[in-house]
Amino acid sequence: xxxxxxxxxxxxxxxxxxxxxxxxxxxxxxxxxxxxxxxxxxxxxxxxxxxxxxxxxxxxxxxxxxxxxxxxxxxxxxxxxxxxxxxxxxxxxxxxxxxxxxxxxxxxxxxxxxxxxxxxxxxxxxxxxxxxxxxxxxxxxxxxxxxxxxxxxxxxxxxxxxxxxxxxxxxxxxxxxxxxxxxxxxxxxxxxxxxxxxxxxxxxxxxxxxxxxxxxxxxxxxxxxxxxxxxxxxxxxxxxxxxxxxxxxxxxxxxxxxxxxxxxxxxxxxxxxxxxxxxxxxxxxxxxxxxxxxxxxxxxxxxxxxxxxxxxxxxxxxxxxxxxxxxxxxxxxxxxxxxxxxxxxxxxxxxxxxxxxxxxxxxxxxxxxxxxxxxxxxxxxxxxxxxxxxxxxxxxxxxxxxxxxxxxxxxxxxxxxxxxxxxxxxxxxxxxx
Numbered sequence: 001x002x003x004x005x006x007x008x009x010x011x012x013x014x015x016x017x018x019x020x021x022x023x024x025x026x027x028x029x030x031x032x033x034x035x036x037x038x039x040x041x042x043x044x045x046x047x048x049x050x051x052x053x054x055x056x057x058x059x060x061x062x063x064x065x066x067x068x069x070x071x072x073x074x075x076x077x078x079x080x081x082x083x084x085x086x087x088x089x090x091x092x093x094x095x096x097x098x099x100x101x102x103x104x105x106x107x108x109x110x111x112x113x114x115x116x117x118x119x120x121x122x123x124x125x126x127x128x129x130x131x132x133x134x135x136x137x138x139x140x141x142x143x144x145x146x147x148x149x150x151x152x153x154x155x156x157x158x159x160x161x162x163x164x165x166x167x168x169x170x171x172x173x174x175x176x177x178x179x180x181x182x183x184x185x186x187x188x189x190x191x192x193x194x195x196x197x198x199x200x201x202x203x204x205x206x207x208x209x210x211x212x213x214x215x216x217x218x219x220x221x222x223x224x225x226x227x228x229x230x231x232x233x234x235x236x237x238x239x240x241x242x243x244x245x246x247x248x249x250x251x252x253x254x255x256x257x258x259x260x261x262x263x264x265x266x267x268x269x270x271x272x273x274x275x276x277x278x279x280x281x282x283x284x285x286x287x288x289x290x291x292x293x294x295x296x297x298x299x300x301x302x303x304x305x306x307x308x309x310x311x312x313x314x315x316x317x318x319x320x321x322x323x324x325x326x327x328x329x330x331x332x333x334x335x336x337x338x339x340x341x342x343x344x345x346x347x348x349x350x351x352x353x354x355x356x357x358x359x360x361x362x363x364x365x366x367x368x369x370x371x372x373x374x375x376x377x378x379x380x381x382x383x384x385x386x387x388x389x390x391x392x393x394x395x396x397x398x399x400x401x402x403x404x405x406x407x408x409x410x411x412x413x414x415x416x417x418x419x420x421x422x423x424x425x426x427x428x429x430x431x432x433x
């Protein structure tokens with residue numbers, strides 16, 4: 001047994017770790033496993049969706065081979081453990097890009113599908129699962145299921161955003177999106193109210209490919225933030241940025257994110273960026289993945305780790321719900337340096353348990369301050385219930401089961417496709433097994 005943590009570092013429970021390296025051996029490995037297991041990629045999920053304490057953990061980072069890439073059509077076939085980073089570095093110089101990418105490129109294709117990740121362009125491209133054409137799924141009874149939007153679509157809908165609970169994703173075929181190159185024209189626009197944020201979001205949907213904002217989570221009723229948007233552009237701006245080797249070297253004895261540092265950072269970040277608004281050319285790695293510049297940044301929250309709380313609200317209740325959340329968070333003196341506020345487009349979810357839906361989403365990190373933090377989460381949960389929103393399972397480590405059930409109305413349909421030989425800490429907490 002080996003202690004394993006997820007990105008939030010909230011626990012380090014023992015796991016029976018088994019490395020999957022050969023796609024042709026997955027079937028025999030998972031079918032002979034006496035303990036329930038779960039596939040585990042880079043462990044970048046914040047909570048417990050990728051953990052299985054006292055059970056088997058099938059690590060997939062050894063399944064890292066590209067099978068084929070058609071440069072004429074942008075069709076890519078790869079194993080589940082391939083990193084999004086490696087796809088981007090292969091495809092972008094050749095005029096193609098992942099259509100959807102989250103805020104870090106250090107995640108696997110299998111993890112991106114299992115959590116149906118989203119990016120800054122949901123209004124234009126939907127989620128990661130919207131661009132997957134085929135999945136090879138291996139069940140613990142030895143069955144191999146090929147599924148996609150046309151072939152076995154019910155299995156596909158259950159597995160995209162299915163939290164890894166329908167089988168082990170072994171291989172995937174993805175349709176990439178044409179891009180002009182590695183550069184984007186970007187713009188930063190300061191805003192001073194939620195009304196200004198929603199106005200910027202609406203006008204950006206028709207003119208920009210990507211849109212996201214930073215919001216000051218300690219400002220309370222005096223909402224302020226920075227709206228950032230970008231679109232791919234043909235440019236010979238210069239060479240790609242040099243790889244940075246900055247690493248958070250140690251776990252500090254206490255969280256570096258606290259009431260004093262939080263207010264000071266947010267004030268400094270806001271005023272620094274207010275002084276340099278406007279348009280510029282940026283490399284895709286700088287725009288999409290700023291946090292990847294500091295490896296191990298999750299250690300700054302100290303030995304007790306941190307939570308991420310990401311929720312989404314429908315358009316009719318979103319503004320008031322976000323305002324109420326920001327007020328409660330500021331009043332509690334909790335929150336994070338990088339609070340993210342953005343809107344989702346009006347698109348049908350790709351998966352039965354996909355998180356994104358039409359409306360506005362707010363994501364924040366919170367240091368684990370024990371009962372004080374959980375007390376705040378109970379108030380935020382009440383806002384989510386009242387506004388008919390839901391919480392993102394890929395980021396979650398503690399949401400109540402009833403809130404999960406009401407937020408995901410297709411749960412009973414999804415349960416028919418669960419693999420009985422697969423279990424996770426999240427599934428036991430929210431589904432009972």
